[in-house]
Amino acid sequence: MQTDIQDKAAQLPQVTEPRNPGMELDLDWVMRAQANTSAIERRAATLPGRRSVKKDYQAAWLLKALTCIDLTTLAGDDTDGRVARLCAKARQPVRPDILDALGVSGITTGAVCVYHDMIAPAVKALDGSGIPIAAVSTGFPAGLSPFHLRVAEIGESVKAGAEEIDIVISRRHALTGNWQALYDEVKTFREACGEAHLKTILATGELGSLRNVARASFVCMMAGADFIKTSTGKESVNATLPVSLVMIRAIRDYHERTGYRVGYKPAGGISKAKDALTYLALIKEELGDRWLQPDLFRFGASSLLGDIERQLEHHVTGAYSASYRHAMG
């Protein structure tokens, strides 16, 4: 079993993806983007019940999921101490005895994700780990502060040590079909990021329709997004499978046309290991294995890690296989 896990899990070769440079806004392409809501919802409904991840490989896939987590705390009562504990968990996400039993070592989460003021304690706590810090920015979560301050916030966070910047788009631009304004906004944010990677949060629960989600996805990629991300975690509806299908297919179309791979980050409300496996299976089926590496796929999640650790513990003690057999009949 250990060999299976080491082979199949997550020790995939590390490759460097050329960054998406963006392109001119192609409004014709944006307006052609449609979303057949009922077909998408039907396809999404089939995903959770499928057994795309074989039982024997589940621990490997759970480890893979773990390496793709942006371990997040975005609370008004965040403190240096809480962020230090979060970073300790990012460095050692699973108890060493569980990892030993799986024959795996050196696993970390993909990144930690915090508010600007929490970058400094995160930099200290992650020193030497190689784990990047993602900072939410541009007036997160609503994105309604003065534009020049939103741009300046990006620069401040990069200066403080963030290597990834999760910006929020102005939802009103998508809701009113002002795609040029959205493009200009995201392009400015991308320039402010410099070498830091730009994740654009669409806040899909506030965009009104799957068609708007598709169009906003294309506009953000055209403006140079490195990732497109569903949600802030603060909307009433956050990451869903239908929205994910729409965004993933936009990423696929963009890659087919431009040759550039843009990453995907579902975020908000993903807290169960089995949901994480559904997302990984979806990515594998729609985009292929290359997108299953942390440079192209992340979960934005504050509480997913705990459930993954519990499931891995069940796996190594044997209880996982037994309960899986019981559940699947």
Ligand SMILES: O=C[C@H](O)COP(=O)(O)O
């Ligand atoms: O970007 C990450 C989200 O804010 C996390 O949401 P969550 O707390 O529901 O996992």
